[in-house]
Amino acid sequence: MRVGATIEVGAPPAAVWEQITDASRYLHFMHGVTRWEVADDRSPGLGARYRMLMRVGSAEIGGLIEVVEWEEECDLAWTSVTGIDQRGRWRLRALDGGRTHVELRLAYGVAGSGLLGWLAEQVGAPTVRGHLRRSLQQLKRQVEHEQLRRQAAKRRSQREVSAARPAPGNGTSDGS
Amino acid sequence: MSATATSRNGHSTNPVGDGRLHRDEEPNGSGWPGRLLRALADQITQRVPPADLDERDPDYIREALPGLWLLSSLWFRGEVRGLGNIPEEGPVLLVGNHSGGNLSPDTTVFTLAFSAYFGVERRFYQLAHNLVLSWPGLGFLRKFGTVAASPANAERALRSGAAVLVYPGGDHEVHRPSWQSARVDFAGRKGFLRLALEHDVPIVPVVSIGGQETALFLSRGESLSRLLGLDRLLRLKVLPISLAVPWGLNVGDFLGHLPLPAKITIEALPPIRLRDEFGPEPDVDEAYDHVIRLMQETLDALAAERRLPLIG
Numbered sequence: 001m002r003v004g005a006t007i008e009v010g011a012p013p014a015a016v017w018e019q020i021t022d023a024s025r026y027l028h029f030m031h032g033v034t035r036w037e038v039a040d041d042r043s044p045g046l047g048a049r050y051r052m053l054m055r056v057g058s059a060e061i062g063g064l065i066e067v068v069e070w071e072e073e074c075d076l077a078w079t080s081v082t083g084i085d086q087r088g089r090w091r092l093r094a095l096d097g098g099r100t101h102v103e104l105r106l107a108y109g110v111a112g113s114g115l116l117g118w119l120a121e122q123v124g125a126p127t128v129r130g131h132l133r134r135s136l137q138q139l140k141r142q143v144e145h146e147q148l149r150r151q152a153a154k155r156r157s158q159r160e161v162s163a164a165r166p167a168p169g170n171g172t173s174d175g176s
Numbered sequence: 177m178s179a180t181a182t183s184r185n186g187h188s189t190n191p192v193g194d195g196r197l198h199r200d201e202e203p204n205g206s207g208w209p210g211r212l213l214r215a216l217a218d219q220i221t222q223r224v225p226p227a228d229l230d231e232r233d234p235d236y237i238r239e240a241l242p243g244l245w246l247l248s249s250l251w252f253r254g255e256v257r258g259l260g261n262i263p264e265e266g267p268v269l270l271v272g273n274h275s276g277g278n279l280s281p282d283t284t285v286f287t288l289a290f291s292a293y294f295g296v297e298r299r300f301y302q303l304a305h306n307l308v309l310s311w312p313g314l315g316f317l318r319k320f321g322t323v324a325a326s327p328a329n330a331e332r333a334l335r336s337g338a339a340v341l342v343y344p345g346g347d348h349e350v351h352r353p354s355w356q357s358a359r360v361d362f363a364g365r366k367g368f369l370r371l372a373l374e375h376d377v378p379i380v381p382v383v384s385i386g387g388q389e390t391a392l393f394l395s396r397g398e399s400l401s402r403l404l405g406l407d408r409l410l411r412l413k414v415l416p417i418s419l420a421v422p423w424g425l426n427v428g429d430f431l432g433h434l435p436l437p438a439k440i441t442i443e444a445l446p447p448i449r450l451r452d453e454f455g456p457e458p459d460v461d462e463a464y465d466h467v468i469r470l471m472q473e474t475l476d477a478l479a480a481e482r483r484l485p486l487i488g
Binding site for chain 1: 235238239240241242243245246248249250252253254255256259285288289292293295297
């Protein structure tokens with residue numbers, strides 16, 4: 001079963017990439033995810049392993065995953081090592097005006113589980129899709145919030161620099 | 177072979193948690209009912225499979241998980257909390273209160289949650305009554321890691337570094353009347369504590385509610401069981417009487433029943449390390465009271481959350 005969700009974020013791909021490559025932030029924006037932790041000593045990148053769990057129905061489902069594709073600010077894909085079979089992918093595409101199109105995909109199942117497996121995938125799909133959709137909304141909020149803070153900090157430092165100048169009457173033009 | 181002899185899997189028929197030894201007595205009633213029961217008991221004892229821990233099959237469990245998930249999520253609306261309290265690795269004794277008659281939904285919901293959370297690779301065994309393991313059609317349970325409840329099997333499992341689930345209350349607790357749903361009742365069985373002390377493993381209490389609402393359990397039928405001599409022959413101290421689907425009045429529950437879709441809530445508590453809490457030589461009675469009190473408090477809280485029977 002493959003489910004996915006997309007969203008447009010008002011920040012450049014680099015800002016989104018920063019969020020999705022930091023394992024410690026997953027619990028803040030991934031909805032339904034109860035665990036996302038680094039499972040080895042590698043630094044983030046190809047081959048890095050994480051242990052993740054997502055609450056679906058009466059169980060927390062997931063397992064050990066490994067990053068199999070890592071293209072800076074563009075694509076990040078993983079596949080399962082243990083636990084249920086899964087493939088996941090972040091797809092970031094730059095849009096005009098410093099915006100980013102973000103897609104999160106998740107394909108999951110249990111090979112060899114037959115008809116009941118198929119049925120369980122179908123029954124679980126709306127929950128998983130909901131988790132992905134809400135995760136993207138939270139990601140968007142977080143990235144845009146950080147973007148705003150960053151811009152504000154930049155303006156502040158500009159103000160401080162201009163205020164420090166000896167020339168008088170140099171008020172800042174933006175009122176924020 | 178008598179029911180009190182050592183069976184071929186090397187364990188005595190004295191269950192874990194039951195400190196009492198059975199004397200080699202003839203069952204009540206000579207004549208044909210007695211002989212028939214003895215023959216039946218022999219059959220069952222012989223059918224108890226040898227406890228080969230290697231029978232547990234992770235691939236089988238993995239493939240069965242979607243079915244368990246459907247049953248657990250849709251029928252029982254299972255909710256399992258506190259799995260993070262279970263130590264990530266190493267042997268651990270999971271001690272549960274048992275509910276729901278011979279078809280206990282707690283075990284289904286918990287096995288799914290445990291296997292999904294820790295992965296099927298983590299060794300996990302459940303100790304069960306001899307009757308469960310020898311019943312026709314239930315052989316698949318051995319692939320899930322269910323072994324006959326005996327000190328020897330528990331020891332072997334813990335020594336292999338596995339997580340072991342025991343229900344000290346056993347048949348006594350699982351058939352308690354439905355109106356005692358929110359009561360932890362181990363009938364004073366303390367074998368699990370001796371086991372934990374002997375192997376120096378932490379105990380994680382696993383408290384569940386809802387199982388007793390899957391049928392209307394009326395009585396354990398202890399006197400009926402004694403009258404028929406089932407206690408000595410089959411280690412069955414009870415002959416439960418319940419109102420259950422589809423039988424109506426259900427005596428013995430030997431054929432199982434269709435459990436009503438009661439909401440099952442399970443909570444795993446933080447681990448108890450007996451020697452840390454009670455000194456190098458813990459008093460078993462004190463530790464027993466402590467474990468029971470903790471579990472009863474949690475069960476009270478879970479019961480307080482429930483507004484309606486079945487619905488939860």
